[in-house]
Amino acid sequence: MASQGTQGGTTTHHRTCCLCEAMCGLQIDVDAQAGRVKAIRGDDADSFSQGYICPKAVALQDLHEDPDRLRKPLRRDGSSFTEVSWDAALDDIASRVVALQAAHGKDAMGLYVGNPIAHSYSGLLYGQLLADTLGSKNRYSANSVDALPHLLVAFLMFGHQALLPVPDLDRVQHLLVLGANPVVSNGSVMSAPGMPARLKALRARGGKLIVIDPRRSETAELADQHHFIKPGTDALLLLGLLHTLFDEKLARPGRLDGFSDGLAEVRALALKFSPERVAPRVGIAAPAIRGLARDLAASPAGAVYGRLGVSVQEHGALACWLINVVNVVTGNLDRVGGVMFTRPAVDGLGVARRLGIAGEFAAHRSRVRGLPAFTGEFPVAVLGEEMDTPGPGQLRGLITFAGNPVLSAPNGPRIERALAKLELMVSIDIYRNETTRHAHYILPPVSPLERDHFDLVLSLLTVRNVTRYSEPLFTPPPGARHDWEILNDLGERIERRRGLRGLLRRGLHRVMGALGPTGVIDLALRAGPYGLRRGPGGLSLQKLREAPHGVDLGALEPMLPARLQNATRRIQLAPRELVADAARLEALLATGPGALSLIGRRHLRSNNSWMHNVQRLVKGPERCTLLMHPSDAAARGFTTGQKVRVTSRVGTLEAPLEISDEVMSGVVSLPHGWGHARTGMQLGVATAHAGVSLNDVTDELRVDALAGTAAVTNLPVEVTAAT
Ligand SMILES: Nc1nc2c(c(=O)[nH]1)N[C@H]1C(S)=C(S)[C@@H](COP(=O)(O)OP(=O)(O)OC[C@H]3O[C@@H](n4cnc5c(=O)[nH]c(N)nc54)[C@H](O)[C@@H]3O)O[C@H]1N2
Ligand SMILES: Nc1nc2c(c(=O)[nH]1)N[C@H]1C(S)=C(S)[C@@H](COP(=O)(O)OP(=O)(O)OC[C@H]3O[C@@H](n4cnc5c(=O)[nH]c(N)nc54)[C@H](O)[C@@H]3O)O[C@H]1N2
Ligand code: SF4
Numbered sequence: 001m002a003s004q005g006t007q008g009g010t011t012t013h014h015r016t017c018c019l020c021e022a023m024c025g026l027q028i029d030v031d032a033q034a035g036r037v038k039a040i041r042g043d044d045a046d047s048f049s050q051g052y053i054c055p056k057a058v059a060l061q062d063l064h065e066d067p068d069r070l071r072k073p074l075r076r077d078g079s080s081f082t083e084v085s086w087d088a089a090l091d092d093i094a095s096r097v098v099a100l101q102a103a104h105g106k107d108a109m110g111l112y113v114g115n116p117i118a119h120s121y122s123g124l125l126y127g128q129l130l131a132d133t134l135g136s137k138n139r140y141s142a143n144s145v146d147a148l149p150h151l152l153v154a155f156l157m158f159g160h161q162a163l164l165p166v167p168d169l170d171r172v173q174h175l176l177v178l179g180a181n182p183v184v185s186n187g188s189v190m191s192a193p194g195m196p197a198r199l200k201a202l203r204a205r206g207g208k209l210i211v212i213d214p215r216r217s218e219t220a221e222l223a224d225q226h227h228f229i230k231p232g233t234d235a236l237l238l239l240g241l242l243h244t245l246f247d248e249k250l251a252r253p254g255r256l257d258g259f260s261d262g263l264a265e266v267r268a269l270a271l272k273f274s275p276e277r278v279a280p281r282v283g284i285a286a287p288a289i290r291g292l293a294r295d296l297a298a299s300p301a302g303a304v305y306g307r308l309g310v311s312v313q314e315h316g317a318l319a320c321w322l323i324n325v326v327n328v329v330t331g332n333l334d335r336v337g338g339v340m341f342t343r344p345a346v347d348g349l350g351v352a353r354r355l356g357i358a359g360e361f362a363a364h365r366s367r368v369r370g371l372p373a374f375t376g377e378f379p380v381a382v383l384g385e386e387m388d389t390p391g392p393g394q395l396r397g398l399i400t401f402a403g404n405p406v407l408s409a410p411n412g413p414r415i416e417r418a419l420a421k422l423e424l425m426v427s428i429d430i431y432r433n434e435t436t437r438h439a440h441y442i443l444p445p446v447s448p449l450e451r452d453h454f455d456l457v458l459s460l461l462t463v464r465n466v467t468r469y470s471e472p473l474f475t476p477p478p479g480a481r482h483d484w485e486i487l488n489d490l491g492e493r494i495e496r497r498r499g500l501r502g503l504l505r506r507g508l509h510r511v512m513g514a515l516g517p518t519g520v521i522d523l524a525l526r527a528g529p530y531g532l533r534r535g536p537g538g539l540s541l542q543k544l545r546e547a548p549h550g551v552d553l554g555a556l557e558p559m560l561p562a563r564l565q566n567a568t569r570r571i572q573l574a575p576r577e578l579v580a581d582a583a584r585l586e587a588l589l590a591t592g593p594g595a596l597s598l599i600g601r602r603h604l605r606s607n608n609s610w611m612h613n614v615q616r617l618v619k620g621p622e623r624c625t626l627l628m629h630p631s632d633a634a635a636r637g638f639t640t641g642q643k644v645r646v647t648s649r650v651g652t653l654e655a656p657l658e659i660s661d662e663v664m665s666g667v668v669s670l671p672h673g674w675g676h677a678r679t680g681m682q683l684g685v686a687t688a689h690a691g692v693s694l695n696d697v698t699d700e701l702r703v704d705a706l707a708g709t710a711a712v713t714n715l716p717v718e719v720t721a722a723t
């Protein structure tokens with residue numbers, strides 16, 4: 001066991017919480033003799049989090065001790081699972097992958113990578129390696145029900161999918177938030193521990209927080225202003241803001257003008273969408289829209305920030321684009337107190353470009369529906385149809401890696417039916433859940449406390465430049481394997497079976513196996529901006545090992561135009577794909593109020609679909625309820641607590657009703673990630689708090705036509721009394 005101090009039989013250890021993007025520093029007390037966690041609390045000495053944690057942190061202990069968590073590889077025979085050895089499992093899988101690809105082509109075997117891998121540097125690195133070994137176009141991830149439009153827009157405007165502007169949260173004076181709820185989510189593409197305190201500090205220093213959301217969220221509760229918005233209309237609102245900026249001569253791009261292209265084009269577009277024209281569709285009055293623009297323009301340090309609510313909608317890429325455009329037009333991009341770019345300790349942008357993962361749009365299209373790939377991945381909205389539509393190129397085998405698409409992807413039931421018919425399904429996962437129960441093999445990695453931690457991706461998205469490395473807290477039991485070991489071993493066994501053709505990549509797997517993830521990170525730290533070029537004091541893995549409370553690398557600094565990754569080194573304000581896509585907004589303006597609009601919501605004690613097996617987190621009142629405005633409930637004669645039926649094109653679900661003016665009229669809200677009442681799983685606690693799955697009714701055919709992102713918000717539904 002790696003520790004940082006022992007006293008009276010208690011060992012104290014410091015590490016990063018791997019559960020969400022906030023990356024809080026933890027202090028964990030361990031009973032040295034029993035080898036058991038005694039307490040998990042915030043690390044007061046942590047350079048980034050200064051003691052903050054949320055209630056999920058203690059669940060790390062529960063995950064570690066959970067008797068339902070898998071510890072040995074499982075093979076499914078019919079509906080029963082039996083333990084098998086790693087060798088038997090990996091050999092059989094490798095043989096079947098090679099045979100399947102030989103018979104039906106490489107694309108017959110697919111890979112889906114889920115959200116927890118954003119928090120696992122080793123899983124990410126070796127996942128990419130296995131993906132390359134598989135060599136299939138059928139690659140998917142949770143990105144396409146998440147941040148895909150943000151990534152696409154960053155690629156089109158700045159030349160790199162990972163060059164995402166982050167609010168300079170501790171110095172911003174005017175923060176306009178669209179479709180994000182950082183008080184509950186703890187921030188996304190805006191990494192910082194302690195969101196509630198940081199947002200309160202913004203107001204305490206005289207700044208303003210304004211929230212645009214169809215629900216009066218926990219963040220809206222903290223704000224100076226909250227405006228309800230009709231779901232799916234953010235792009236129109238943003239054009240109304242831009243219109244005001246140009247119309248009232250408030251546009252001040254300042255120095256950004258010297259390295260931006262396309263300002264005239266966005267101006268011409270914006271002038272077509274006056275606040276007066278968009279207001280009825282958006283649901284915010286024209287004077288209020290003009291007021292939002294004027295207040296933003298008047299602030300010396302303003303920022304517009306949007307997250308999931310703007311990215312998982314039919315006009316998500318447009319909304320994400322226009323957020324960046326507003327930040328440029330007001331001069332707030334790359335300005336202290338505006339939205340800024342990071343300079344992380346491991347600066348992967350250059351390497352990503354060399355590996356061809358800086359971004360690539362529509363280089364190929366999906367077989368059945370022709371949706372575009374982004375950086376080698378198809379939108380998960382096509383996963384079901386690629387599996388269940390016969391013909392050449394049909395997806396016949398799938399590896400899921402830390403993902404639960406049955407609960408997380410649109411029209412989960414269609415995916416579920418298709419998974420059950422696959423010729424080969426393998427899940428690398430810690431639980432037998434809604435998705436992995438269909439696998440022929442489940443390969444479980446070690447627990448989160450048995451692995452080390454380094455934030456590769458999220459360090460690109462922090463509100464300060466920070467870095468931290470955490471040693472594993474516990475030594476894994478004999479025979480246990482890390483995600484990266486499973487991936488690398490499987491990759492090597494596949495290449496071995498490919499004979500001569502696999503020789504080169506087999507060697508690569510050997511080298512990567514010998515180097516290990518820490519070797520990779522050490523090299524990357526030394527090669528990074530704070531490494532060898534800073535002399536002997538520069539960062540290395542050893543330096544980070546000696547700093548368990550993290551290393552603060554300073555506030556964000558202006559970095560443009562040098563940081564731009566495109567060939568022109570100029571901001572592209574009007575990429576042609578986005579300008580062309582804006583034509584769809586006329587149709588959006590023309591649509592009237594239709595059915596009820598279903599949106600999601602998150603809860604502080606929940607984390608997507610996979611932490612409901614933790615008693616401490618799921619106890620208390622039922623959370624999987626449908627929120628409805630009193631006027632909509634009265635019109636239907638509903639009362640709180642009654643069971644209602646939600647129907648979409650795709651299916652139905654039943655949930656208890658909660659009447660509340662927290663949602664605007666015309667909108668209903670249900671959290672995602674529930675729906676654990678299925679057979680064949682091993683999730684004792686979650687099954688007793690099953691809830692229903694929002695993605696039983698979301699529609700895989702509703703996508704952002706440009707990016708292909710699943711439009712899981714603003715789903716048209718009918719709500720009737722359940723019988
Ligand atoms: N309707 C609707 N749908 C949504 C969303 C929404 O807001 N509304 N949100 C979307 C978003 S933002 C996301 S990110 C996705 C998430 O979608 P997914 O990533 O598909 O789902 P998760 O619920 O994160 O499931 C994570 C899986 O990883 C496993 N796991 C956890 N830790 C590890 C580990 O260390 N190693 C391995 N191998 N496995 C591990 C868990 O057991 C679980 O099976 O859901 C999306 N779906
Ligand atoms: N506790 C907890 N924390 C989490 C997670 C979790 O499941 N639980 N998940 C993590 C993950 S994977 C992610 S990606 C992040 C997400 O982080 P956030 O984006 O901050 O979280 P959400 O709660 O999804 O916030 C989306 C907001 O958009 C609103 N919204 C819905 N539709 C629209 C619309 O059309 N327009 C506008 N303007 N708003 C809309 C919703 O009401 C909601 O308040 O959270 C992360 N943190
Ligand atoms: S906010 Fe909670 S879940 Fe997120 S990193 Fe901090 S302690 Fe972990």
Ligand SMILES: [Mo]
Nearest residue numbers: 115142146147
């Ligand atoms: Mo996410």
